[in-house]
Amino acid sequence: MNAKSVVQTEPKHKQLGLTDAEVIEMYRYMVTARKFDERNLLLQRAGKINFHVSGIGQETTQVAAAFALDRERDYFLPYYRDYGFVLAVGMSLTELMLSAFAKADDPNSGGRQMPGHFGSKRLRIVTGSSPVTTQVPHAVGVALAAKMQKKDIVSYVTFGEGSSNQGDFHEGLNFAGVQKLPVIFLCENNQYAISVPVKKQLGGRVVDRAQGYGFPGVRVDGNDALEVYRVVKEARERAIRGEGPTLIEAMMYRLSPHSTSDNDLAYRTKEEVEENWKKDGIPKMKSYLIETGIWSEEQDEALLRGIQQQLKEAVEAADNAPFPRPEDTLLHVYASEGEDQ
Numbered sequence: 001m002n003a004k005s006v007v008q009t010e011p012k013h014k015q016l017g018l019t020d021a022e023v024i025e026m027y028r029y030m031v032t033a034r035k036f037d038e039r040n041l042l043l044q045r046a047g048k049i050n051f052h053v054s055g056i057g058q059e060t061t062q063v064a065a066a067f068a069l070d071r072e073r074d075y076f077l078p079y080y081r082d083y084g085f086v087l088a089v090g091m092s093l094t095e096l097m098l099s100a101f102a103k104a105d106d107p108n109s110g111g112r113q114m115p116g117h118f119g120s121k122r123l124r125i126v127t128g129s130s131p132v133t134t135q136v137p138h139a140v141g142v143a144l145a146a147k148m149q150k151k152d153i154v155s156y157v158t159f160g161e162g163s164s165n166q167g168d169f170h171e172g173l174n175f176a177g178v179q180k181l182p183v184i185f186l187c188e189n190n191q192y193a194i195s196v197p198v199k200k201q202l203g204g205r206v207v208d209r210a211q212g213y214g215f216p217g218v219r220v221d222g223n224d225a226l227e228v229y230r231v232v233k234e235a236r237e238r239a240i241r242g243e244g245p246t247l248i249e250a251m252m253y254r255l256s257p258h259s260t261s262d263n264d265l266a267y268r269t270k271e272e273v274e275e276n277w278k279k280d281g282i283p284k285m286k287s288y289l290i291e292t293g294i295w296s297e298e299q300d301e302a303l304l305r306g307i308q309q310q311l312k313e314a315v316e317a318a319d320n321a322p323f324p325r326p327e328d329t330l331l332h333v334y335a336s337e338g339e340d341q
Contacts, residue, residue: 011292012226016233018067020294026067026088026225027285027295028303033059033084034282035307036093037256039315040100040115044260048319049100053116055081057255058188060281061222062158063088065186065250068232069156075124075142077135077157080116081188085158090123093310097318104324110332111324133163136172136185143176143183143245154239155183161249162193164206173247177213180244184235187247188222190254195267210247222250223281226288253279 009015013023033055040052055062062084069076071089078085083096091107098106100115108119109127119127126142128135139157146153163169164187176183187206191198210217216238220231228250235246253276257264264273289295 012288013292016226016230018226018229020292022067023226024289024295026063026229027282027289029063029066029084029088030059030225030282030285031303032093032307032310033063033087035304035311036083036087036096039311041256041260043100043315048315049115050102051114051260052100053080053114053259054254054256055083057253057276057280058082058190058222059084060225060285061186061188061228061250061252064225064228065156065158065232068229069154069236073124073152074154074156074236075126075139075146077126077128077139077142077155078118079128079135079158079160079163079188080114080118081160081190082118082158083116086118086120086123086125089125091118091120091125093314094317097314098321101318101321102323103318103321104328105321110328133159133166133168135159136163136166136168137175139183139185140172140176140181143181144179146182147179152240153182154236155181156186157183158186158188160193161187161189161191161198161206162196162201163187164209165201170209173209173213173245176245177215180215180242182239182242183245184232184239185245185247186232187249188252189249190252192254192258192268194258194262195264197268205249207247207249215245215247217247217249219249219251222252223279223284225281225285252281255280 037054037056040049043049044052058081062082066085066088076089095107099108102111104111109117117128118125126138135157136159139155143155173185189206193201207217207219218231220227222228231248235248238246255273255277286300
């Protein structure tokens with residue numbers, strides 16, 4: 001009997017064009033975002049910051065998507081839980097902490113908006129606002145400008161599944177579909193619109209709504225970093241080819257309360273939350289790296305120590321930074337003649 005030859009296949013990340021260093025970096029950003037989130041929950045309880053909207057459970061999708069985009073050229077319109085995403089495109093822990101502490105040096109809004117309202121001209125993060133879903137038509141406008149200027153860039157926007165019931169969502173998708181614009185719509189479906197479960201807020205699936213506007217919809221496991229990377233990368237390539245937008249529905253679970261003012265156990269059970277912790281994408285990514293032979297427990301421990309030190313320094317810097325001055329209330333609200341905006 002002839003012996004069967006064993007075909008050695010490359011790890012999935014290499015099949016997708018990612019190097020060992022890139023996939024490790026992806027994991028590093030996921031863990032950093034998680035630890036930042038956990039630290040902010042503690043800071044709020046200690047009275048150091050006023051409010052925090054958590055994104056625990058959503059970091060895997062956020063970071064993987066960032067790696068699939070052109071972080072040097074594309075434009076980004078993240079929603080208020082996207083700490084992992086903004087870290088991966090270049091925002092620092094200190095910058096995020098300045099926002100959490102509402103300090104004058106906060107690059108997002110100078111301490112004027114709530115945390116999570118990201119904005120950075122340097123990183124091409126278009127400033128968000130409090131009304132839910134307004135970032136969707138804004139992203140469509142960015143994509144229209146890119147098409148008119150014949151630039152090979154993509155506009156990327158995220159939102160929760162509750163947002164897909166808003167008028168801005170439907171108007172944005174319709175216009176993008178008609179004009180075949182280079183925009184990626186990514187829904188981070190975390191199963192809850194604050195306290196309302198998805199079964200009580202959606203008729204059908206978010207992903208199927210793309211069909212009504214004439215472009216593809218793709219549903220992906222939001223806890224699988226490499227699958228999210230693949231889907232977003234394909235959507236970007238499609239947009240650059242001039243084939244129009246894609247709606248992606250990443251399925252995940254919000255493992256923490258909606259915000260620090262929310263008691264999530266008033267509308268869901270402890271058992272439900274514990275069951276979903278088993279699906280968390282960060283431990284899955286760690287296991288993949290170890291199984292692939294490019295990571296170890298010792299490296300993981302060193303990573304955690306490094307992140308904790310970075311967080312300590314970021315908290316100290318933000319805590320000691322000055323608050324906005326009353327006389328600067330209108331700074332950056334009105335443009336001065338000749339001012340570069």
